[in-house]
Amino acid sequence: MKTTKKLFILTLALTLSAGFYSCKKKGCTDEAATNYDSKAKKDDGSCVYPDPIPEEKEVEVTANITTSTTWVKTKKYILKGFIFVTSGTTLTIEPGTIIVGDKASKGTLIIDRGAKLMAVGTASEPIVFTSNQPKGQRDYGDWGGIIICGKGPVNLPGGEGVVEGGTGATFGGGASPDVADNSGKLKYVRIEFSGIPFQPNQEINGLTMGGLGSGTELDYIQVSYCGDDSYEWFGGTVNAKHLISFRAWDDNFDGDNGWNGKVQFAVALTDPNVADQSGSNGFEQDNDASGTGATPITNSIFSNVSIFGPKQTSGTTINSQYKRAAHLRRNTKTCIYNSLLAGYPTGLLIDGSACETNSDNDELQFRNNIVSGCATPLAVASGSSWDISAWFNTPAYANSVEADNANLLVPNAWNLTNPNFIPSGGSPLLSGASFAASNLQSTFFEQVSYKGAFGSSNWTSSWTNWDPQNTEY
Template sequence: MCKRILLLIFILSGINLYAQLAQYDEALEGDINSDLTLDANKKYLLKGFVNVNEGATLTIPAGTIIYGEKSSKGTLIINRGAKINAVGAPNNPIVFTSQQPAGQRAAGDWGGIIIAGRASINVPGGTAVIEGGTGTIYGGGENPDDNDNSGIMSYVRIEFPGIAYLPDNEINGLTLAGVGRGTTLDHIQVSYSGDDSYEFFGGTVNAKYLIAYKGVDDEFDTDFGYRGNLQFLAGYRDFNIADISGSNGFESDNDGTGTLNEPRTRPIFSNVTLIGPLVNPDYTEFNPNFKRGMHLRRSTLTSVYNSIIMGYPVGLYLDGENSVAGAQSDSLQIRNTIIAGAQSGKNLTTNVESFDVVSWFKTSSYSNQEFETSVEVKLTDPFNQSAPNATPMSDSPAASGANFDNPRLSGGFFESVEFIGAFDPSGARWDEGWTNYDPQNTDYTLTGVDEEYTNIIPAAYELSQNYPNPFNPTTTISFVLPKSGNVKLTVYNTLGQEVEKLINGYKEAGKYNITWSANNLPSGLYLYRLETENYVVSKKMTLLK
């Protein structure tokens, strides 16, 4: 009994010692008042509210990793008149993520990213303070600039953001407040946000290739006079995670009380795929706080084209007299869109008894389609919880039928395609290479070089014994490279079967510490093997649960 107790103490002490917060090279905190360029070879930590102020540009190169500090609600704020220049690459994205250890991350581990601009909003006076407790002012006041330029974000991941500062006063994953159409947004993935994945507070910014993945509240929230164009968007839900306020794919208001203040909220969505939690209409293993694929309410005039909304308890909820009036006057439009797989009789709903929402949606010239089940839409694997694939099959009703003749889709922003939804059934997936559908278990230390060896070239190759050993479930593997080159670091079981490839690619000379989690593996003996052009060595390690 004593030996077992001692062994348990040893294992638990190992967990406490080695499941540490991710290490960083520099902290970003307070005000940034002049141009600042980060270094992709360093890791950064957002501490508290980090404000990039008017006249300053924050440049973030491809491959940079930035952690958000949980205790201080780390948040990056690009204020009016400032810019962000965050340009990743298809095979080398910029990553904002949790500082917590792999396997211990959660929605709301840090604040998120807020961009504030000088475009018009419908709040009287033309300016407002963004929710979330940061005090950030947005909007252009009496002289707004709808072409305002807040910079560029391209090939960027934002993981585990969205912290609740106060009840009903949260920071979203990516908040766009009064941002103008001079700003460029494309290829952005927000994952595990504690509030909305994206929220657009007024403004005119356009965006393409956005992914909302397993957020807690809404996927895409639009309000306060937002009037941008959005194309190629995908949203996927965790079946068990939803917000007590009610989680939706789209949630759209003109403002918080549904006034008719101008400019009206009237975003234009095309080629969106929203996948809810219902694998089939009778599926019951999902959080009851899930609500609607599209909740259009409070005088919004949102319009949706060439899109797929499926697997939500309610497909469309057209809420309130003013939004219904928008549908009746053809200011609010839904065209060439598929709604499927809601609970019985709830694909199309409204609370305005005098309005026949089903007949309106099925108006023949609108070319919309309704299906009782999601399987009839024939997407490849949309409900996969670890590797979703919402590409239409060749015989899917979404494989063709898109239409871009509507004048609202003219002007050069919208790409004319044949398919409905976010993904081309006959082309490459635009979410491959730069996205991550398992950020919970990603080890961001894989790209790091120990500070001790940053300017020192080791004399010889070396693979150290992992520590701790035995371990449960996390251990650290260290090795040194005397010269740069291609490296493989692989874990095998005793049958010689590959368990996980930890590294497979080019590495600079230096010392590397790789943290590996065997959380999902059984106890036993494992081997890890380091291979370079002229060095191959293996060592043993023991997982003891």
């Protein structure tokens, strides 16, 4: 009897337990779900989760970059105001990344001395700095540009200076400059619609280089629609290859304050209707603003440059502010070799007695070049009696003049929407280059047979943009 009673009690307990368990509420027990049920004791697989928050595709950059940072191609970066990459910091930019400068705040990227910009794109994925305005509404000077400051030698008092344009950025290595200073690397980079002239002689250029050392690398860069100079070097020893200046407002290649760098393979193509009130030139090279003997003397060296100025034919109407294909002045010792200067009112201007003396002393050199399609191929300063023709035509210098640009056999070079700079067979550009000058013995220079920036290979293909106005970024 006792055994039967115990079995009954055990059976009853199990039955009640099972019933209790079966009555536990089922539902979503995950607090991360939108239908989470705090009273549910058993999850029934019904949880519903919110859509993931979309990753931010645009990043406003409003503060200085003080820790090393990488910008990625899956995001667009908007520069608001003056953005400094501070000393000791590296900004790395992935191939294919788009950076836009804010128009209202004059967005500008400034690399301080001791900082680095590592902007290394590829031919298929260039890095693009451009306007934040919609396509069809972009214009010269929509944003500031890129300013890179280094610790290289400059000929300003104390060995340093403040960059033009109101940023307050300081460049130069002072009393102990570093000729090999490294401010980073730019390769396959486009800079579009930049360049703000705050006031005369106080402008932000497309790419401003202040005291950059030879450890800095610049290669395959296109500056387009710049509101001032496409490229300006203030001192330093940095070298560059494969530079494009497209439709610049002012000068294409401007150097001063003791720049002692080298450039090979560069091309400029201008818009005949757009020029600066100060006078627009292909090359503009000075020692300093006053033409003093301050050292180091500007001794920039160019080889294989093609300057396609505004005047394709004698009948082309151009802006009256276009001046010279090369303006060498203020005691510079710039040297130009194996290059083409075409389509300006004046070809080569040797300006001032100091530059005349430098030329006579063989410190300013101009050799194996073609001056073409210029109403005045050669000129000196008003009042000068120096015989530039005798100097230019020295047989050993192997310079020549072409009266008509048609003789160059590069008719599509002046096409502003789809230029082709490759010379046709029989062009005088395809032969006659020389690298015998001591300035060209550096391993930096590739010894080619052609004059100008192009032989048979088009190094502008695939990574450039000749119509950024209508590109959707």
